[in-house]
Amino acid sequence: MDTHKNTNKSNRYHEFIVWTIFCMCLVSTASADRTLVQAGAMNLLLEKEQEGVRVLSLFDNTTGQELLAPNTPPLFCIELRHAKTREQVTLAADTGWRRIEVSDADVSGRRFLSFGEPADERLKGISAKAKLQADSADSALTWDLQVTNNNEQWALWRIVFPQVAVKYLGEGSRVFLPQTAGIELSDMWDTPNKKGGTYPSGWTCMQYMAAYDAAGKTGLYIGMHDPFGSTKDIWVQGQPDQRAVTFRFEHPVPDMGKPGVDFDLPGQAKWQLLRGDWFDAATIYRKAVSREAKWWPALGPEGRTDTPQWIRELPAWVMTGGGPSDCVPRVRTFAKELDVPVGFHWYNWHQIPFDNDYPHYFPPKDGFAKGVAELKQAGVYAMPYINGRLWDTHNRQTEDWQFTKTALPAATKDEKGNPYTESYGSKEADGNSVRLAAMCPSTSLWQSRIRDIVLPLFNEYGVSGVYIDQIAAAQPHLCFDTSHTHPLGGGHWWTEGYWRMLDSIRAAKPADCMLTTECNAEPYIKWFDGYPTISEVEVR
Numbered sequence: 233m234d235t236h237k238n239t240n241k242s243n244r245y246h247e248f249i250v251w252t253i254f255c256m257c258l259v260s261t262a263s264a265d266r267t268l269v270q271a272g273a274m275n276l277l278l279e280k281e282q283e284g285v286r287v288l289s290l291f292d293n294t295t296g297q298e299l300l301a302p303n304t305p306p307l308f309c310i311e312l313r314h315a316k317t318r319e320q321v322t323l324a325a326d327t328g329w330r331r332i333e334v335s336d337a338d339v340s341g342r343r344f345l346s347f348g349e350p351a352d353e354r355l356k357g358i359s360a361k362a363k364l365q366a367d368s369a370d371s372a373l374t375w376d377l378q379v380t381n382n383n384e385q386w387a388l389w390r391i392v393f394p395q396v397a398v399k400y401l402g403e404g405s406r407v408f409l410p411q412t413a414g415i416e417l418s419d420m421w422d423t424p425n426k427k428g429g430t431y432p433s434g435w436t437c438m439q440y441m442a443a444y445d446a447a448g449k450t451g452l453y454i455g456m457h458d459p460f461g462s463t464k465d466i467w468v469q470g471q472p473d474q475r476a477v478t479f480r481f482e483h484p485v486p487d488m489g490k491p492g493v494d495f496d497l498p499g500q501a502k503w504q505l506l507r508g509d510w511f512d513a514a515t516i517y518r519k520a521v522s523r524e525a526k527w528w529p530a531l532g533p534e535g536r537t538d539t540p541q542w543i544r545e546l547p548a549w550v551m552t553g554g555g556p557s558d559c560v561p562r563v564r565t566f567a568k569e570l571d572v573p574v575g576f577h578w579y580n581w582h583q584i585p586f587d588n589d590y591p592h593y594f595p596p597k598d599g600f601a602k603g604v605a606e607l608k609q610a611g612v613y614a615m616p617y618i619n620g621r622l623w624d625t626h627n628r629q630t631e632d633w634q635f636t637k638t639a640l641p642a643a644t645k646d647e648k649g650n651p652y653t654e655s656y657g658s659k660e661a662d663g664n665s666v667r668l669a670a671m672c673p674s675t676s677l678w679q680s681r682i683r684d685i686v687l688p689l690f691n692e693y694g695v696s697g698v699y700i701d702q703i704a705a706a707q708p709h710l711c712f713d714t715s716h717t718h719p720l721g722g723g724h725w726w727t728e729g730y731w732r733m734l735d736s737i738r739a740a741k742p743a744d745c746m747l748t749t750e751c752n753a754e755p756y757i758k759w760f761d762g763y764p765t766i767s768e769v770e771v772r
């Protein structure tokens with residue numbers, strides 16, 4: 233007990249010394265243009281420069297560790313595009329503003345960083361305001377950002393926020409990135425690698441990153457707590473010449489490219505002092521999403537209450553496929569040998585070829601309903617495959633039977649109005665690759681089409697589950713179809729479109745039936761009973 237007390241006393245003494253040295257450093261360089269923000273054991277130092285604001289220091293007051301890399305990139309970048317010429321320019325936090333203000337903390341500890349009157353006269357009417365809240369209990373800084381655009385020629389395109397570079401924290405330091413199941417990287421300070429991608433997808437599945445030292449004594453948690461699961465790019469990038477790693481969130485603006493449209497950060501960004509490693513970072517993120525995220529499911533004492541008990545207890549799965557006469561006897565034998573309930577992920581139950589002529593899954597192969605019933609008798613729960621995103625552009629063999637006539641208005645489209653198409657190796661009868669259009673989840677046509685496939689599978693064919701491929705795997709497309717009801721490009725309409733589709737299916741499905749999808753992008757968990765996920769665990 234005494235030893236513990238002495239350790240605490242020693243820690244406090246150490247903190248005092250470190251803090252004193254830190255304050256002396258500040259005093260020696262202090263000026264009216266510097267602002268120190270204290271958040272528990274973390275201190276942030278901001279400097280107001282002639283044309284912007286820079287982050288000078290992120291300091292761990294307990295360990296005496298500076299976390300911020302020298303030459304850290306600007307806190308935000310506003311990418312603008314001219315509505316007619318499509319010229320692009322960038323306004324960053326640290327330069328190009330004639331009016332800058334860093335407010336004192338108000339009674340609740342909030343500060344505002346205001347940026348106005350761009351030096352580039354063409355950008356008149358564009359301003360930005362960052363809100364900063366210090367949280368002493370968690371040693372955390374919470375950021376918000378609004379960009380106002382009263383310019384009739386220039387439009388917001390992408391917003392990079394927040395952006396921070398963490399210095400090398402010593403041998404064995406690591407970076408956590410939410411790729412697949414989450415990966416730890418030890419080489420980011422030594423290589424110029426850029427890793428990350430578009431969220432939400434199976435390869436960028438959550439909205440937080442972290443950097444920490446080998447002993448877990450110090451580090452930084454960097455999160456976007458966006459309850460809507462808006463489309464965004466999440467990147468880490470190494471700068472080996474500076475032994476720095478930059479962490480960055482990039483937000484394609486809702487109604488990107490439209491002059492006069494503002495931007496409001498969806499949710500809040502968080503920098504928090506991290507004690508521990510990826511696990512401790514995960515607990516910070518879990519606390520936030522379980523409280524705020526629209527996709528967080530209702531949980532009882534035993535977890536999900538809206539998921540059938542049989543899937544919660546299912547001990548084994550088999551994945552194969554084909555016509556019932558082919559696969560049903562084999563799957564029954566498999567289940568008999570195991571002598572436990574078995575789930576059957578059933579591919580190619582339909583007459584159309586795989587990844588071809590989607591979404592015309594009906595009629596199924598002969599004897600499908602009978603095969604499903606036989607399997608159920610044998611303790612096997614059938615879960616057929618369908619795709620939740622794609623419509624074949626030649627949807628009756630090589631013929632454009634219904635694509636242009638029916639599907640095209642509801643397909644995702646680029647700025648030129650061309651549908652985004654994808655090929656996966658399947659071939660048409662003429663040898664050409666099958667070109668599948670990614671359908672826009674915001675459209676009622678696509679929402680009702682998937683519903684009209686899933687519900688008959690439950691109600692007419694008796695399956696126990698449906699696997700709806702790609703929803704939690706494929707990243708959103710920036711759809712620019714002005715006839716759709718969503719904002720152009722960025723925003724959270726992609727997730728919300730799927731939420732509406734899945735709400736209507738879940739409300740109508742039999743209670744003992746379930747839904748799954750591919751991979752593990754987080755913002756769909758509330759609507760699926762399982763995420764069959766095939767991804768490697770990577771530690772380097």
Ligand SMILES: [Zn+2]
Pocket residue numbers: 643644645672674711712713716718
């Ligand atoms: Zn669309």
